[in-house]
Amino acid sequence: MLGYISKRLLVAFCVCATVSAISFALMFLSGDPAIAIAGAGGRAQDAEAVRIAYGFDRPIVTQYLDWIGSALTGDLGRSIYFNVPVTEIIGNRVGVTLRLGVLSFLLALVVAVPLGIAAALRPNGWIDRLALVLAVTGQAIPSFWLGLMAIVVFGVWYGWVPISGAETWQGYILPVIVLSYYAMPAMMRITRSGMIDVLATDYIRAARAKGLPMGTVIFRHALRNAVLPLVSLAAVQLGLLLSGSIVIESVFALNGLGRLAWESLLRSDLPVVQAIILILSLLYVLLTTLADILNAVLDPRLRGVS
């Protein structure tokens, strides 16, 4: 098991380094960062001054190696736009994104798993149909539209919850619901299909023939095998929620990491963009590695135990 984990971590490191190098190069392909930083009113000499001040006149490989070298010592540089250490800005913003992502993930999971199981128990029954409607609408309705409608109905018409901002916990209610509605369908459907497959297997039939209570059959025997694909999917979903909440953060004026990444990209704030890419790729790799390990724990066959 230790060998397996070490190998996974080594691969993870290589993935992060590659992602970060490619993204570094891509940023330079998208236009001269010195001109972007000099601003729309900046003259050629302003851009030149920026180029020298921030070292953009050095070869791109040198710039990358310098950056990665500092990053390894925990120094992610200074934001060009905010003129403060990148770690400080990210530290200020990451809490919002973590709360939003984790709460949405948990809510999606709490709804998706029981609903998926219930739907699998009676395929084509009313719960299954309801689950299908939820899944289809969750996937088909763009989350920004849903977010804006939620604002109009619950924030403006009824005034039940704040429309924007993360100053109070109530500010998270609408964005968490909207984001979880977007994340839920995939997890629900994979639970349902996994459950249907497992319920049709011989060992479940045998368990039911022995007269075991239905609850025991489902939760002790079937669920353990049915959730294996869900674990892998959930890791990816959590990663997506943490990295991909740009739209929801914008709609609800939550100043999290997603928005920071997007804004920094537009204003060519390279140190911030690089740091966020590194953090998110590390997070993805960590989550998928954890999912693999969890699957190996749940299913002895995966770790070679007969």
Add this chain to the structure above:
Amino acid sequence: MTHHTPKYFLSGAVALAASLSFAAGTPAMAGKEDNTLNVAFASEPEPLDTYKIAGREGLILARHIFDGLLYKNLDTGEIVPALAESWEFTGPLTMEFTLRKGVKFHNGAEFTADDVVETLNTVITPEYGTRYSISVDWIESVEKLADDKVRINMSKPFAGAVEMLADALPIYPHEFFAENGSEGMAATPIGTGPYKLVSQEPGIRYEMERFADHYEGSPKSGATIDKIIVRTMPEMNTQYAELMSGDLDWIWRIPPDQATQLESRVQIISAPIMRIGYVGFAPESLGGDSPIADKRVRQALIHATNRAAITDAFAGGASKVLNTPCNPAQFGCEQDVTVYEYDPEKARALLAEAGYEDGFEMEMVFAAMPRPTAEAIAADLAKVGVTLILNEQQYAAGIGQWRAKELPAFFSNWGSYGIGDTAFILSNFFGGGDDDLVQNPELAEWLTVADSASDRDVRAENYSMAVKKIVDEAYWMPMYNFNVNYGLADDLNFTPHPDEFARWWNSSWK
């Protein structure tokens, strides 16, 4: 039609749905009740060291916190004293200022000549990294003559100097600034302005309170609103919802179509600004080997574009078609020029004369302009046989290609730093620098004279010659001046200004 369509549709739906909310409930008007102005910006303001920022959002906040030596009354066009009580040119390259006494900074420090000397002498050094060199590169040094007297030694004649000193170069408290530098000023901005910053989450939320000790006689005096809270809310639809529900009192940069939908529900003001849209033609591009190098082709392109219809359809509000490569509101922007009417027949004739009766294909990069506007230009040009290949880019990438002389045409906009003087636009594009892809020595010469002469008549005369030449040679296709739509709480008095600097110290409740 375009990728904007669903967004516009959505915005319309939300605006409509939010409008209906008035039937469902009464909005809370918290702003007036506790004398707090609630403001939203879509973009994150930069750190509040004015010398290092370019975005209007940060600059607006900074102008409430800081004062300059002078101030421009935009209603009269007059430059009036601010921190300086009086000033005069004592030589062609020297200006002397008598400073106001009894002015206090927000931290209680007394304003003196040391503050002016420390601030300006620091920000002119290349190491400081002042964002726009044009704002300070005309200052050689600043000397203290007495506690209330300073002299600015200029490095070159610069007609825009007084304009720059009018609030664009704020004065910092010298001890705090010397000790804490730019970073310290950004973390704790301390000025002499009508509002002091009491808290900030950089880029997210700012809270300002009226400064009780603001000096008498200030051109910014008379503020009546106690508190201003500014938040970043990137999604415009969310801003509309909050404005309608009474949680916001002031928003801006509402797109024209949305402004039309909202005006039946909230107070909408449309005001012209200094920024103008233009298509720059580059005779020097592609080694001078492109149809655009021919004057008749450039003239044909302008005749072929129905600029009036495009302005009406896409700019709306207070925008007007321009005939000059500058804003008519700017000093020196001659308006007695050749007018290129919309005339496709004439365009075809000019193209035929230039040897392009079968048309040609040309790339046009556009940046910071809406795609539908670029598409409308392309559609008009297609009617006379010119195929415009549209290429949307970030401004940095577009201007980079322009400077590399790779683009025959570039569609973008220019704001002249909000300053009402032709010096801040023409010289950048026609003065012989890197952005000048015309490189006409006669033009550059006129502009140099106009930019540096202290006699306004000499300036006006030289700008006039330059503007006429640019129009006659059709180096630019000026499109329209921008306007800004503001969304305001019904009970808010607010007067917009063409320099895009909101003056909340002049705002009040009805």
